[in-house]
Amino acid sequence: MEQVRKIKPSKKGSFRGFINSKKSNEMVAWESLLEKDFIKVLDFDPSIIKIQSQPIKIEYRYKGKIYKYFPDFLVETKDKQYIIFEVKPEDKIKEEDNKVKFEVGKIYCEKKGWKFKIVTEKDIRQGYLIQNLDKIRGVDERLTKESTKIKIYNFIQKNGKSKMEDIIKFDDSIPSPEIYSNLYYMIYNQQLNIDLINH
DSSP, X not given: OOOSSOOOOOOTTOOOEXXXXXXXXXXXXXXXXXXXXXXXXXXXXXXXXXXXXXXXXEEEEETTEEEEEOOXXXXXXXXXXXXXXXXXXXXXXXXXXXHHHHHHHHHHHHHHTOEEEEEOHHHHSOTTHHHHHHHHTTOOGXXXXXXXXXXXXXXXXXXXXXXXXHHHTSOTTSOHHHHHHHHHHHHHTTSSOOOOSOO
């Protein structure tokens, strides 16, 4: 399903752009920094296999006029569920035009057997999550070594919960940049279970 609403270049005071999605293996469009952060969260979620930006146009009538609504994201999960996500700042949720769009989106999803969810900065920017995702999401697999990943895994298995500074220094024979890249890759690809929100 292609994007039906084209993202225009950024204007003064606004932010628009594209971010690479490993899940979708393509660039995904965003129209606010909050949307950009949400794509990072979706891309890290192991239950999600595809992210699409504004692939749907919903026409509806309100107070005698015809309007067009382009929901922010359509997501497909591993268990073949489809979810429309609308990303809005908390202080915009109760605006009348947005409440109408949300109701239109819910009705549309009910007819198709999909889910409709509204997310705000409280859902997206939890603790240190975005800061941590920015650190770990860009590591190329070609920068990793299987032997180093095994050593990191064995160290954590042996010592239980470990601080980052302890992991980085666990083997003096391995340069710290190599440990960082392998550790970040393992965390991002769900090979290690690390709390990214509170630390």
